[in-house]
Amino acid sequence: MTKNTTRKALLTSVLSLMLCFSMLIGTTFAWFTDTVTSAGNIIKTGKLDVEMHWAEGSEAVPTADAGWTDASSGAIFDYDNWEPGYVQVRHIRIANKGTLAFKYNVSIIANGIVSDLAKVIDVYYIDPAKQIEERADLTDMPRLGTLTEVLAKLGETGNGILEKDESDVITIAFKMQETAGNEYQEKSIGSDFSVQLFATQLTFEGDSFDDQYDVDAPVATYKVNPSNVQDYLDGKYGSTTNMKLVLEAGDYGVLYLGRPTKYAGSNTTYVCGQGTLHTGSFETTDAETFKAHLADNKWHTTPQYTTTVENLMIVGEDGAKVAGLIHSTGHSYGDVYDYVRDIDYDAGSAYYSTSYISDVTIENVAFTGKIDINTSDANTVIDGITFRDCSFTTGGTASANGAAIRYYNEANNGKVKNLTVENCEFNSCYQGIYTGHINGISVLGNTFDTLGHNAIALQGGGPVNFKTVVIKNNVMKNVADRVIRFNEVGADSQITIQYNAAVNSGNSAGEVIKATSIANGATFDVQYNDWGGKTVANDELKDKANTEATYADDNTGLNAALTSGAGTIILGSGEYIVPDSASGKTLTLVGNGETKITAQNDGASEGNGDYSFHSSTVTFENITLTSTGTYHPGYPYMIGTFNNCTLNGVWSLYRSATFNDCTFNVSGDLYNVWTWGAEAATFNNCTFNNDGKALLLYGTANTKLTVNGCTFNDNGGLADLKAAIEIGNDYGKSYELIVNDTVVNGYEINDKGINTGSTLWANKNSMGTDKLNVVVDGVDVY
Structure with a gap:
C-alpha cells in the first residue's frame, strides 16, 4: 500500500482555553478485497479516511455540505472573553470518506496542567445533534460534567460506528457556570486542550470465512508533546499495546517505558502475595480495587506489579529531543515513587515489578541522555527493542557519562534479547552500546564518533550464549578503547562482523577487538573490515582471508x-x-x-x-x-x-x-x-x-x-x-x-x-x- 505520512490535522484553538481540535487516526492494516463477477476480478485496497467539519450550534444542523466548515481551515471556537453564563455551541460532523467501516471515539484531553477554571466550565455532549437556540435549551441536554470531570474520563465522551459513506453529527457545548465567583476573573485554563477523534478500523468487512481477519489491526496513533507524552506511556489515554506515538518537535525530559501505573492502559496486573485476611495471593487488574484491598489496616506483603507492552512505536518529528529513556524492573525500594498507589517513598520496600516487553521501535529521536533498559527480575522478558535513525549523546566521554544504550539483564537466563540499532549516530559518549547477558543483537549502519570507551560491548558475568550477533556496516571514529569488546563468548553464539571501519581508534596497546574467552562451538563470519591498521586479539575475530x-x-x-x-x-x-x-x-x-x-x-x-x-x-x-x-x-x-x-x-x-x-x-x-x-x-x-x-x-x-x-x-x-x-x-x-x-x-x-x-x-x-x-x-x- 502507498502510505503518505501527511495526516490531516483537524486543528484548533479557543479562547483563553485555547481549545484545539485534532484528528488522530489509528494505524490500520490494509488488505485486498476480491470481487469475482462474470466480467472479471476487481481487486482494490481498503482505505481508512475520516473527516471532521463544524457548524454554528445555535443554528439548525446544516443539510448541505455548503453549511459546514472544514475543521482544518481555522478555529472552531474563537471567543476569548468568557464570563459566568457564557455559552459556545458547535455542531460537529464526523464522516466516513473511505472504504472501510470504523469505530470512533471522541475524547476531550488536556495537554498539560489544568487550573481551577476548568471546575466551572460545564461540558454538554448531544448525540444526535440538536440546535441550541438559547441558553435555556441546555437545561435538559446531557451534561457530561465539568471540564475537570470530563478530562478524567478519557474515552467516555462519545463514540460510534460508521460504515462507508455514513456520517454522525453531534453537538458540543461549553458553558461557564453562572455561580462562578470573582476568583475566576482573568484566569485561563492554564493549558491547551484537544478534542480528539480516534478512528479505528472495525472488524466488519468479511472475507470468504468471517469478518475477523483484521481483528488484530493496530489501534491508534497519537501526536504528543513534552507535557503529555508520559501520560500516554503510562496508559492514561489508552493501552500502550498496539500504540504509535509521534513526538512533535521540542525538548522532552526522561521518558519511562512500561512502568506500573494506576491506569488500565498500562496493562498492569496488581498482586498481593499474602495478607492477614488471605493466605493465597490476591490479584486484580483494577488499581482502585487493589488499593482498597491494601487499605484495610492489615498486614500485606510488598505489592507485585506485572506490566505488558507490545507493539509500541515512538517516532520523533524533526527537532524532537529526549533526555533519556528508562525501563527497569525488579525490587523498588528507598527513594522511589509508586505510581499505582501514588505513594512517595524515602526508604523501605515499595514494590516488586515484572514486565513483558516486546516489539518496541523508536525512530528519528535525538537522545541527549542515556537509554537504560534493565532488569533484576528473573521473570521479566524483554524481546525486541529497535532504535532506528536516532542520534545519541551523553554529553561527554568520561565514565560518569555512561553508555548511550544500556541493555542489561542481571540474570544470565536468555530473557532479555533481540536489540537492534540501525542507522544511528553516537557522538560524545563514554560508551556507545553496552549489553549484559543478552541474546541477539544487530548493530547495522551506525556511526560512532568520540567515545571514551567501547563502541559496542557484549558483556556478562560468565559465558553468555549470545545467539545471533550481527555487526555490519558501522564506522567507528575516535574511539579511545577497543571498538568491539566481548567478555566470555558462550558456545551457542553465532557472530557476524562485516564491512566495518575503525578510524583513529583502539586502546593503548593498539587493539580494536577482544574477547576474554571463546567457548568451543561458537561460530564466526568476520570479513571485509578495515581496522585502520590496528590489531585484533583473538584469532577467531580476525578477518578471514578471502582467497578469491x-x-x-x-x-x-x-x-x-x-x-x-x-x-x-x-x-x-x-x-x-x-x-x-x-x-x-x-x-x-x-x-x-x-x-x-x-x-x-x-x-x-x-x-x-x-x-x-x-x-x-x-x-x-x-x-x-x-x-x-x-x-x-x-x-x-x-x-x-x-x-x-x-x-x-x-x-x-x-x-x-x-x-x-x-x-x-x-x-x-x-x-x-x-x-x-x-x-x-x-x-x-x-x-x-x-x-x-x-x-x-x-x-x-x-x-x-x-x-x-x-x-x-x-x-x-x-x-x-x-x-x-x-x-x-x-x-x-x-x-x-x-x-x-x-x-x-x-x-x-x-x-x-x-x-x-x-x-x-x-x-x-x-x-x-x-x-x-x-x-x-x-x-x-x-
Missing part, C-alpha cells in the same frame, strides 16, 4: 588489482577514482562504510558520464558513490548491482541496474535517478532524499521500473509540483511501473499531463495506456 579477493588501499592498488584480472576487490577506507582498466569486466567491489568512489565527468558529448565501467557488470557493496555533473552522470553502458550503498547526486542508468538497501541523496531541482537507457531498474528497500522529486522514468529504452519497500522523503523547496516518481516520454518507448509497499513523505500531485491524483507517481507527458502500465500494490491503476 584482492585487497586495495588506494588508487594505485585498485588499478593493479584490475590489471591483474581480479574479480573481487576489497577496498579500504579512502577515496577512489575508477580507472579505465575496469571496462569490459565482471567485478565485485567491497567497501567498509568509509570507502568512497567519485564518478568522473569524462567530457563525452553524451553527457557527464564516467566510462570506466563501459561494458562491465559490477556489484558494489557498502560503498559511497558520488556523481559529477547533472546531465546524464553515472556509469554508461554498465550493468550494476548496488548493495547497501549511498549514492549522492544525480545518477543516470544504462542497460540494467538493481539497488538493494541503498540511500540516495540530492538537493536542488534534481532527480536522484533517471532510468534513461536502462531496460530494467529495480529498487528494493531504498530511501530517496531530495527536494521534491526522486525518480524519473524517461529515456531511450523500453523500461520496467520496479520499486519495492522504498521510502521517499521530500525535503521541500521545488516551485513545480512533482510526484515522487515522474514519468515522461519523448522517444515513443513503452514503460512499466511496479510499486509495492512504498512510503511517500511529502511531494505534490503534478498538475501537468494526465492528473493521477497521486503524490507517488505522475504521468506528466500524458502517456496512453498503450505505452504505459502502472501497478501499485497489485492493483492495475493505469
Whole structure:
C-alpha cells in the first residue's frame, strides 16, 4: 500500500482555553478485497479516511455540505472573553470518506496542567445533534460534567460506528457556570486542550470465512508533546499495546517505558502475595480495587506489579529531543515513587515489578541522555527493542557519562534479547552500546564518533550464549578503547562482523577487538573490515582471508588489482577514482562504510558520464558513490548491482541496474535517478532524499521500473509540483511501473499531463495506456 505520512490535522484553538481540535487516526492494516463477477476480478485496497467539519450550534444542523466548515481551515471556537453564563455551541460532523467501516471515539484531553477554571466550565455532549437556540435549551441536554470531570474520563465522551459513506453529527457545548465567583476573573485554563477523534478500523468487512481477519489491526496513533507524552506511556489515554506515538518537535525530559501505573492502559496486573485476611495471593487488574484491598489496616506483603507492552512505536518529528529513556524492573525500594498507589517513598520496600516487553521501535529521536533498559527480575522478558535513525549523546566521554544504550539483564537466563540499532549516530559518549547477558543483537549502519570507551560491548558475568550477533556496516571514529569488546563468548553464539571501519581508534596497546574467552562451538563470519591498521586479539575475530579477493588501499592498488584480472576487490577506507582498466569486466567491489568512489565527468558529448565501467557488470557493496555533473552522470553502458550503498547526486542508468538497501541523496531541482537507457531498474528497500522529486522514468529504452519497500522523503523547496516518481516520454518507448509497499513523505500531485491524483507517481507527458502500465500494490491503476 502507498502510505503518505501527511495526516490531516483537524486543528484548533479557543479562547483563553485555547481549545484545539485534532484528528488522530489509528494505524490500520490494509488488505485486498476480491470481487469475482462474470466480467472479471476487481481487486482494490481498503482505505481508512475520516473527516471532521463544524457548524454554528445555535443554528439548525446544516443539510448541505455548503453549511459546514472544514475543521482544518481555522478555529472552531474563537471567543476569548468568557464570563459566568457564557455559552459556545458547535455542531460537529464526523464522516466516513473511505472504504472501510470504523469505530470512533471522541475524547476531550488536556495537554498539560489544568487550573481551577476548568471546575466551572460545564461540558454538554448531544448525540444526535440538536440546535441550541438559547441558553435555556441546555437545561435538559446531557451534561457530561465539568471540564475537570470530563478530562478524567478519557474515552467516555462519545463514540460510534460508521460504515462507508455514513456520517454522525453531534453537538458540543461549553458553558461557564453562572455561580462562578470573582476568583475566576482573568484566569485561563492554564493549558491547551484537544478534542480528539480516534478512528479505528472495525472488524466488519468479511472475507470468504468471517469478518475477523483484521481483528488484530493496530489501534491508534497519537501526536504528543513534552507535557503529555508520559501520560500516554503510562496508559492514561489508552493501552500502550498496539500504540504509535509521534513526538512533535521540542525538548522532552526522561521518558519511562512500561512502568506500573494506576491506569488500565498500562496493562498492569496488581498482586498481593499474602495478607492477614488471605493466605493465597490476591490479584486484580483494577488499581482502585487493589488499593482498597491494601487499605484495610492489615498486614500485606510488598505489592507485585506485572506490566505488558507490545507493539509500541515512538517516532520523533524533526527537532524532537529526549533526555533519556528508562525501563527497569525488579525490587523498588528507598527513594522511589509508586505510581499505582501514588505513594512517595524515602526508604523501605515499595514494590516488586515484572514486565513483558516486546516489539518496541523508536525512530528519528535525538537522545541527549542515556537509554537504560534493565532488569533484576528473573521473570521479566524483554524481546525486541529497535532504535532506528536516532542520534545519541551523553554529553561527554568520561565514565560518569555512561553508555548511550544500556541493555542489561542481571540474570544470565536468555530473557532479555533481540536489540537492534540501525542507522544511528553516537557522538560524545563514554560508551556507545553496552549489553549484559543478552541474546541477539544487530548493530547495522551506525556511526560512532568520540567515545571514551567501547563502541559496542557484549558483556556478562560468565559465558553468555549470545545467539545471533550481527555487526555490519558501522564506522567507528575516535574511539579511545577497543571498538568491539566481548567478555566470555558462550558456545551457542553465532557472530557476524562485516564491512566495518575503525578510524583513529583502539586502546593503548593498539587493539580494536577482544574477547576474554571463546567457548568451543561458537561460530564466526568476520570479513571485509578495515581496522585502520590496528590489531585484533583473538584469532577467531580476525578477518578471514578471502582467497578469491584482492585487497586495495588506494588508487594505485585498485588499478593493479584490475590489471591483474581480479574479480573481487576489497577496498579500504579512502577515496577512489575508477580507472579505465575496469571496462569490459565482471567485478565485485567491497567497501567498509568509509570507502568512497567519485564518478568522473569524462567530457563525452553524451553527457557527464564516467566510462570506466563501459561494458562491465559490477556489484558494489557498502560503498559511497558520488556523481559529477547533472546531465546524464553515472556509469554508461554498465550493468550494476548496488548493495547497501549511498549514492549522492544525480545518477543516470544504462542497460540494467538493481539497488538493494541503498540511500540516495540530492538537493536542488534534481532527480536522484533517471532510468534513461536502462531496460530494467529495480529498487528494493531504498530511501530517496531530495527536494521534491526522486525518480524519473524517461529515456531511450523500453523500461520496467520496479520499486519495492522504498521510502521517499521530500525535503521541500521545488516551485513545480512533482510526484515522487515522474514519468515522461519523448522517444515513443513503452514503460512499466511496479510499486509495492512504498512510503511517500511529502511531494505534490503534478498538475501537468494526465492528473493521477497521486503524490507517488505522475504521468506528466500524458502517456496512453498503450505505452504505459502502472501497478501499485497489485492493483492495475493505469
